Amino acid sequence: MMDNVIQDYWQPIIESYQKGQTALPLYMGLNQNGYDALLLAMGLESVTLSLEVESKLQLRLELLNMRIGELEELEKLLVESLNPDVTFGSEMVTALASACLGSQHLWRDLGMPERPRLTALFRDYFPLLHAKNVNNMRWKRFLYRQLCENGGDYVCRSPSCEECASYSECFDLSAK
Structure with a gap:
């Protein structure tokens, strides 16, 4: 599974990140040592980011730090469901x-080539x-919905999704 994890998930994320095509902050939210170790373990090379991309990533990191409570709630939600046998x-x-x-x-925002790959992830x-x-x-809406249902400070816009005017924006109706 290690090769599939790298090829299917990490490789597109890292390639998109290195091109500045994600919403990820500097070092993908990891510290520099963690980021370098991830690349090394996967046999991927670190590329020198353009000054423009690096400053954009630094700005994203500063913005992320302004929303640290929200980030920590998302991380907690994800950790609770994390497969303990998965790599990285x-x-x-x-x-x-x-x-x-x-x-x-x-x-x-993660740098995946399409939504079905994120669903597989x-x-x-x-x-x-x-x-x-x-x-x-849709995954981002689903995660925030989970935070809302777990008693977070996030507004759940509709008591029943089926009645919500934004139903088609949240759900991928073509996949059924």
């Missing part, structure tokens, strides 16, 4: 929670959350 699980928790603070769909890394998402809700 704590690193994925950090990267995924950091990407949730972006403004686009989670698969784009949830299946492999966070099987309990994957199993709960029976209606194929």
